[in-house]
Amino acid sequence: MDLKLVYSTFPSVASAEAVARTVVAERLAACANILPTMISVYAWQGVMERADEVVLLLKTTATCAADLMARVKAEHPYEVPAIVLIPLAGADSDFAAWVGAQTRPGGLPRG
Template sequence: MERPLLVYTTFPDADVALVVGEALVRLRLAACVNVLPGMRSVYAWKGAVERADEVVALIKSRESLAEPLAAALKARHPYETPIVLHLPVAGADPDTAAWIAAETGGDQAPFSG
């Protein structure tokens, strides 16, 4: 069975993260997107140190979808340079891995509605 993949990204707020996350799930590029609000960030950007309120999104997918998932995420993301970190999964419960594979199966049509 193919290995699961976690993708880490951040968004300016939960509403945007949920809209993008739903699109990724409907496209079957992700089985699930967890949106974690309440993060404060300090980061370097264009020669300055910035602070922002953000949310974290953890995207559950599979390794073979890394590139199309990243492309779809970047196409929908409001940031000029979104953070897209692929976090390989060393192991997973077989039922979890099977669920991710089933929900991101290439042989299934995207969700509608």
């Protein structure tokens, strides 16, 4: 199973959890981890910024990755969100099989 990790940052635990619940319910990601309390320093529109953020990590398959990234972007509160696809060199075979069983390309129909 070709697993991928999608990394994104959010302004709050609540906003990250809302997206996590959506993409797991739609079967685009098998599971999500939210890592709270991160400080980000970056330049935005010519101004140095500092923000408290959280990290959202989503486990998925290669076949679901593009749909997952598009859904995260559609639901994300930032104008230009960080959404990064990270290839995984390996995973426990039982975990990989579980991720595969929990996800499906295109997710579930929205409605």
